[in-house]
Structure formats: structure tokens, C-alpha cells
Amino acid sequence: MAAAPQEHPLVLERSGAVARIRLDRPSLHNAFDAGLIATLTATLEQVGAESDIRAVVLEGSGASFSAGADLNWMRGMATASEAANREDALALARLMRTLDELPKPTIARVQGAAFGGGVGLVACCDIAIGVPEAKFGLTESKLGLLPAVISPYVIAAIGARQARRWFATAEIFDASTALQIGLLHQVVPATQLDEAVERQLALLLKAGPHAAAGAKHLVARVAASSDRDRMDADNADLIAMLRVSSEGQEGLSAFLDKRAPAWANKE
Known part of the structure; x- marks a missing residue:
């Protein structure tokens, strides 16, 4: 097991051909700040380059998957210049694209709430499995903002018509709605979450490594x-x-x- 620096906790575990990346800030609901964004991006790039890794699971510690932006980080960015905010947003965009285009199949293990950028992480993964208790929200409009950086991935996951509603209202929705609109592929009881993830991993590992990894690129090319x-x-x-x-x-x-x-x- 290898861990990121403690000020931006993120845990990387390898087991055979599977890498598990766990956001590990449970007291902050695994919220993002600039350091965590950089660390997660670097970790994804690292496992993406490892030939013996064939699948990646993204998960969170504690009660939440990811609450999106850290409040202290947001407070700092609110007083920063437009140029600084642009650079900050580009860093988040690089994270989302890195996850979306990772040359390995990815699974989001959604054991709790996902808001804002956390929804973006779920949307970027190839397979997303959650529990009934999970809540979701694209809550940026409550702050006079929009989920601009994550919008390409969320729209690809749920479609333009659904996105127009959820982006505008910032309404919280449950796991059954997330399943209905395409953000989640499967909803299972918490006691069966790991089993469901393992079932998908087993299917991925039975597929041809290059075929499984290349599926997302085929879909993206045809869709575009x-x-x-x-x-x-x-x-x-x-x-x-x-x-x-x-x-x-x-x-x-x-x-x-x-x-x-x-x-x-x-x-």
C-alpha cells in the first residue's frame, strides 16, 4: 500500500491486476482542494501507465463518496483573481479528463453522498455502482455558479435534457433517480456493494485487456x-x-x- 502525503490524504492499494484509489478525508466528506486534485490526477496517471494494472476502483472513506469542493478552498478562491480561478479550474478539468480517458476500465464505488465535483468523478468512471442511501446534487447554482468544468462528463452520462434540470435547480436526488437518469449503472444494498464491485471486476478481467480498455475510446469516437x-x-x-x-x-x-x-x- 502506498499513501499520498497526509495533508492531502489519498490511499492507493494494488491487489493483483486491480488498483483501488480511495479518497481519505472522511472528516471533510472527501472534499476537493487544490492539493487533493493534483494528487489524485498524479495517482491516476501513475496507475494508467502501469501495464500490470487492468482495472481501477475509485472509492471514498467514511460516510461520503465526495462532497465536491472543500469549503476553505472555495473561500480562498472567492478572493482570488479571475486568472487564478481559471488556472484552478483547468487543474480540475485535467483531473476529470484524466479519469475519463484513463487507459483502464474504471469503477466508481459510491458508498455515500456525491455532490458537485464528486458527481463529476462518478460520471467519468466507466461503471458506477451505488447504495440506496447515496445522495447526489449538482448544487453549484445555489452559489451563483455552474458545474461548468464537469459538465461534459455529466451531460454524457445523463443526457442534455436531464442536465438542464439538475444544473439549474441544484436539487438533491437519490440513488434511484441517479439510476434512472444514467448516473449510476446499479444500486445495491450496502452489504452487497463490495460483492457487486467484485462481480464487475471479474467480468473486466475475463475480457481482453486491450479490448476492455479500448471500449471507452470506441464509444467516445462513435458518439462524437x-x-x-x-x-x-x-x-x-x-x-x-x-x-x-x-x-x-x-x-x-x-x-x-x-x-x-x-x-x-x-x-
Whole structure:
């Protein structure tokens, strides 16, 4: 186990092919400040570059997943210049993009409340599993602000129509609503949360490593494409490349031979 500096607590644990990153400021509901944003970004970049890591779980300590911005940090930024606020916002944008584009499948283990930037973290993960007691809110408009930096990821998760409501009202919503609008993929009792996460990890580790990691990039590219001819050509190129790749050849051979592929034995 490796831990970040204590002033910005974040715990990184590796177990086989899985890395678990835990926000560890329970007394502050795992709220962000500049230091935690920088540390989390660096930690994600680190595990993203590790070839033996095949999946990442993002979680929080204590009662909350993440309450978004730390109040003391917000107080400081309220008196800072517009230029300083812009640099601060760009740092948060880098964190969100790093998580969204991480070259590993990611799972958000949402054991409690997520507000503001915490919702952004959930939206950036490929799979999000929460408990019925979890609460969510894009509460920035109560402060005369908007969830601008996290908006691309939240809108991608819940859609523009839902985002227009929740961004404007700052209303708190529950886990069943989060499931309905697409922020969560699954809601399970707290006693079954770890089991549900492990089930998804097991599925990811049975998939081809490059295929599982590349799924998010395929989805993003297709969703952004407006040129159907180019999209068809790019997708044909991709499947052709995958079929002749070592991973594709092993996967197809294992299926035809009715055996487990080699990567399934390296969990």
C-alpha cells in the first residue's frame, strides 16, 4: 500500500491486476482542494501507465463518496483573481479528463453522498455502482455558479435534457433517480456493494485487456462522429486490426478451442 502525503490524504492499494484509489478525508466528506486534485490526477496517471494494472476502483472513506469542493478552498478562491480561478479550474478539468480517458476500465464505488465535483468523478468512471442511501446534487447554482468544468462528463452520462434540470435547480436526488437518469449503472444494498464491485471486476478481467480498455475510446469516437462514411471506415479498420492482433487471435482461438484465454489466468 502506498499513501499520498497526509495533508492531502489519498490511499492507493494494488491487489493483483486491480488498483483501488480511495479518497481519505472522511472528516471533510472527501472534499476537493487544490492539493487533493493534483494528487489524485498524479495517482491516476501513475496507475494508467502501469501495464500490470487492468482495472481501477475509485472509492471514498467514511460516510461520503465526495462532497465536491472543500469549503476553505472555495473561500480562498472567492478572493482570488479571475486568472487564478481559471488556472484552478483547468487543474480540475485535467483531473476529470484524466479519469475519463484513463487507459483502464474504471469503477466508481459510491458508498455515500456525491455532490458537485464528486458527481463529476462518478460520471467519468466507466461503471458506477451505488447504495440506496447515496445522495447526489449538482448544487453549484445555489452559489451563483455552474458545474461548468464537469459538465461534459455529466451531460454524457445523463443526457442534455436531464442536465438542464439538475444544473439549474441544484436539487438533491437519490440513488434511484441517479439510476434512472444514467448516473449510476446499479444500486445495491450496502452489504452487497463490495460483492457487486467484485462481480464487475471479474467480468473486466475475463475480457481482453486491450479490448476492455479500448471500449471507452470506441464509444467516445462513435458518439462524437457526424461522418457516417468515415465512422464505418474507422470501425472496419479497428475490427480488422483487432482480429489479427495477438489478443484477438488468442481470444478467437480460445473460443474455438473451448478454453479460457491466456489473460483470464492472470488475474
